[in-house]
Amino acid sequence: MTAATSAKPFRLLPDDPGRAALVIIAGFTALRIVFAVLLGFGVDESYTLGQARRLALSYFDHPPLHLWLANISMAVFGMTWAVRLPFILLFSGTSWLLFALTRRLFGGWEGVWAVAALNASLFFLASPGTWIVPDGPLLFFLAGGVLALARLFFPVPGETPSPWTAWLVAGLCFGLAGLSKYSALFVVAGLAIFLLASEHRRWLVHPAPYAGAILAALAVSPVILWNIANDWASLRFQAGRGGGRGLTLAAFAQMLAGQFVWLAPWIAVPLATIAAQNLRLLKDPPRLFLMALAAPTILYFTLQSLWSGWALPHWPMPGWFFVFPLLGAWMVANPAASPLPRAWAGWSAGLAVAIVLVVGGLGATGLLTRMGVPVRADPTIDAFDWAALRPVIAAKGAARGAGPVVVGLTWNEGGKIDLAVGDRADVMVIGPDPRGFAFRQVPRAYQGADILIVALAGTWARQQATLQGQFAVIGEPERLSIGRGGRPELDLVVVPARGLKSLSPVSVAAR
Structure with missing residues (x-):
C-alpha cells in the first residue's frame, strides 16, 4: 500500500x-x-x-x-x-x-x-x-x-x-x-x-x-x-x-x-x-x-x-x-x-x-404524521410551504376587486404567509415582535383597506382578545387545513377585518 x-x-x-x-x-x-x-x-x-x-x-x-x-x-x-x-x-x-x-x-x-x-x-x-x-x-x-x-x-x-x-x-x-x-x-x-x-x-x-x-x-x-x-x-x-x-x-x-x-x-x-x-x-x-x-x-x-x-x-x-x-x-x-x-x-x-x-423524505411526505406522530412532535413540520393559502387569498382579492392586505400575528408565521402570497398581496405583521416586517409597514397606507388576518388556529386563539382594539371591525374566522400530500396537518384561520388602528397589541385592561 x-x-x-x-x-x-x-x-x-x-x-x-x-x-x-x-x-x-x-x-x-x-x-x-x-x-x-x-x-x-x-x-x-x-x-x-x-x-x-x-x-x-x-x-x-x-x-x-x-x-x-x-x-x-x-x-x-x-x-x-x-x-x-x-x-x-x-x-x-x-x-x-x-x-x-x-x-x-x-x-x-x-x-x-x-x-x-x-x-x-x-x-x-x-x-x-x-x-x-x-x-x-x-x-x-x-x-x-x-x-x-x-x-x-x-x-x-x-x-x-x-x-x-x-x-x-x-x-x-x-x-x-x-x-x-x-x-x-x-x-x-x-x-x-x-x-x-x-x-x-x-x-x-x-x-x-x-x-x-x-x-x-x-x-x-x-x-x-x-x-x-x-x-x-x-x-x-x-x-x-x-x-x-x-x-x-x-x-x-x-x-x-x-x-x-x-x-x-x-x-x-x-x-x-x-x-x-x-x-x-x-x-x-x-x-x-x-x-x-x-x-x-x-x-x-x-x-x-x-x-x-x-x-x-x-x-x-x-x-x-x-x-x-x-x-x-x-x-x-x-x-x-x-x-x-x-x-x-x-x-x-x-x-x-x-x-x-431520511429527513428529506420525511419532510417531503409528512410520513411521521401519517404514522400517528403528533404534528407538534414532527421536526419537519415547519419545512413545507403554505402554498394552499395562495388560491384562497387570490380568490378573496378577486371578490373585492383588488388584492387585500394580509396580516400575520407573529414574524415566523408572517414569513410563511409572505412566501406564499407576498407577490400577490401586501403582507405585514401585527404584534410585539414583527422583526423585519416593522421596517416595511406604513399603517396609514392601509387605513380603510380590506385586511385578511391569517394565523395558525392556536395563535389566533391566544391573540384574538388583544386584536379587538386594533381594528374597527373583525369578521368571522374561516378555517383552512393545510398539509403534505393532501393530508391535513395544520389548521389556519383566515379572518376578514377593516379599520386598522394600531400595529401593536392593545391589552384588554387598557381598553
Missing part, C-alpha cells in the same frame, strides 16, 4: 489530493441538491425570502448579503427549490478554500480529510451548505480572507506573495463577511490575537493591513448606513440577545449539547478532542493561527449562555470551521488510531447520506 493510498479517507479516491478533494466536494454538492429538492423551506428561509423581495441597504435581523443573493436567485429561478442553488454552490467554493488552506498549512491529504469531515458534519451539510442563511456567504468570505493571509504568513518555497495584495484581498473578504453576519468580527479578533502572539506582529507597523481595514469598512458600510437611518435597530437587537439573566447552568449545558448534536456526535468528539490537544501545541505557528481564529467565536458564544440564559448552538460554528484543518492533520498523522480513521470516514459519510435521505 502506497503512502497516498493509506492517507486517503476513502479508498476509491484519485491519488492526487486536489482531484480527490474535488470528488468529495462534487459528491456532497449532489447530496445537497437532493436535500434541497426534497425539503421545503423552513421558517427562517421563508422569512428571509419574503424579506428579500424588497432590496434594502440592510435588514433588521442580519446584514444584507444573503438577502441580496436570495433576491437575485428568486429573479433567476422563481420561488422553487433552485433558489437554494447559489448557496449550495457557494459552500462548494468554501470547501475548496478550506482544502487550499489546509494543504498550505499541513499537506494535501490533510486537506482532503478536512473537507470530508466538514461536509459530513450535520450543521455544515445542511445550514450553510444548503439553506438560505447568512452563514453560507459568511464562511465563504472568512475562508477567502484567511487563505489570502495564510499565503502571506506561510509561503511555500519560491513563493514571494505581495503584502498589499494579501491584505487588500483579506480586507475585502472580511468586509463581505461582515456584510453577511455580525459574528465575522470574532474571527477578525482572532486574527488580531494571532498577530500579537506571533512574529507576524511586524505587520502591525506596515500600512497594508490598515488599507485592508479601510476596504473592509467600505464593504460593510451599507450596514452602518442602514443602522444610522434606523436608530441602530439591528445592532441593538443583536446585542440585546446576549443580555444578562444571572448564572444559568442549564442554558450552558443546553448550549454544549446543542453544539454536540449540530456538529454530529461522531464528528464533535474528535473535533473537540483535537482542539483541546492543540492547546499544547501553540508554539507551532500554523496551529496557533487556526486556534486563534477559532477560539473567540467558540468561547464567547458558548460562555455567553452562562449569563444570557439562552443561546443558539449554531452561533459558535464559524469558530469550529477553523478546527477542521487540525482534524485533517491528526487523521493523516494517526492512520492506525482506534477506531480506524478510514472506517470513521466511511461511517460519517454514510450517516450523512442516510440523514439527508
Whole structure:
C-alpha cells in the first residue's frame, strides 16, 4: 500500500489530493441538491425570502448579503427549490478554500480529510451548505480572507506573495463577511490575537493591513448606513440577545449539547478532542493561527449562555470551521488510531447520506404524521410551504376587486404567509415582535383597506382578545387545513377585518 493510498479517507479516491478533494466536494454538492429538492423551506428561509423581495441597504435581523443573493436567485429561478442553488454552490467554493488552506498549512491529504469531515458534519451539510442563511456567504468570505493571509504568513518555497495584495484581498473578504453576519468580527479578533502572539506582529507597523481595514469598512458600510437611518435597530437587537439573566447552568449545558448534536456526535468528539490537544501545541505557528481564529467565536458564544440564559448552538460554528484543518492533520498523522480513521470516514459519510435521505423524505411526505406522530412532535413540520393559502387569498382579492392586505400575528408565521402570497398581496405583521416586517409597514397606507388576518388556529386563539382594539371591525374566522400530500396537518384561520388602528397589541385592561 502506497503512502497516498493509506492517507486517503476513502479508498476509491484519485491519488492526487486536489482531484480527490474535488470528488468529495462534487459528491456532497449532489447530496445537497437532493436535500434541497426534497425539503421545503423552513421558517427562517421563508422569512428571509419574503424579506428579500424588497432590496434594502440592510435588514433588521442580519446584514444584507444573503438577502441580496436570495433576491437575485428568486429573479433567476422563481420561488422553487433552485433558489437554494447559489448557496449550495457557494459552500462548494468554501470547501475548496478550506482544502487550499489546509494543504498550505499541513499537506494535501490533510486537506482532503478536512473537507470530508466538514461536509459530513450535520450543521455544515445542511445550514450553510444548503439553506438560505447568512452563514453560507459568511464562511465563504472568512475562508477567502484567511487563505489570502495564510499565503502571506506561510509561503511555500519560491513563493514571494505581495503584502498589499494579501491584505487588500483579506480586507475585502472580511468586509463581505461582515456584510453577511455580525459574528465575522470574532474571527477578525482572532486574527488580531494571532498577530500579537506571533512574529507576524511586524505587520502591525506596515500600512497594508490598515488599507485592508479601510476596504473592509467600505464593504460593510451599507450596514452602518442602514443602522444610522434606523436608530441602530439591528445592532441593538443583536446585542440585546446576549443580555444578562444571572448564572444559568442549564442554558450552558443546553448550549454544549446543542453544539454536540449540530456538529454530529461522531464528528464533535474528535473535533473537540483535537482542539483541546492543540492547546499544547501553540508554539507551532500554523496551529496557533487556526486556534486563534477559532477560539473567540467558540468561547464567547458558548460562555455567553452562562449569563444570557439562552443561546443558539449554531452561533459558535464559524469558530469550529477553523478546527477542521487540525482534524485533517491528526487523521493523516494517526492512520492506525482506534477506531480506524478510514472506517470513521466511511461511517460519517454514510450517516450523512442516510440523514439527508431520511429527513428529506420525511419532510417531503409528512410520513411521521401519517404514522400517528403528533404534528407538534414532527421536526419537519415547519419545512413545507403554505402554498394552499395562495388560491384562497387570490380568490378573496378577486371578490373585492383588488388584492387585500394580509396580516400575520407573529414574524415566523408572517414569513410563511409572505412566501406564499407576498407577490400577490401586501403582507405585514401585527404584534410585539414583527422583526423585519416593522421596517416595511406604513399603517396609514392601509387605513380603510380590506385586511385578511391569517394565523395558525392556536395563535389566533391566544391573540384574538388583544386584536379587538386594533381594528374597527373583525369578521368571522374561516378555517383552512393545510398539509403534505393532501393530508391535513395544520389548521389556519383566515379572518376578514377593516379599520386598522394600531400595529401593536392593545391589552384588554387598557381598553
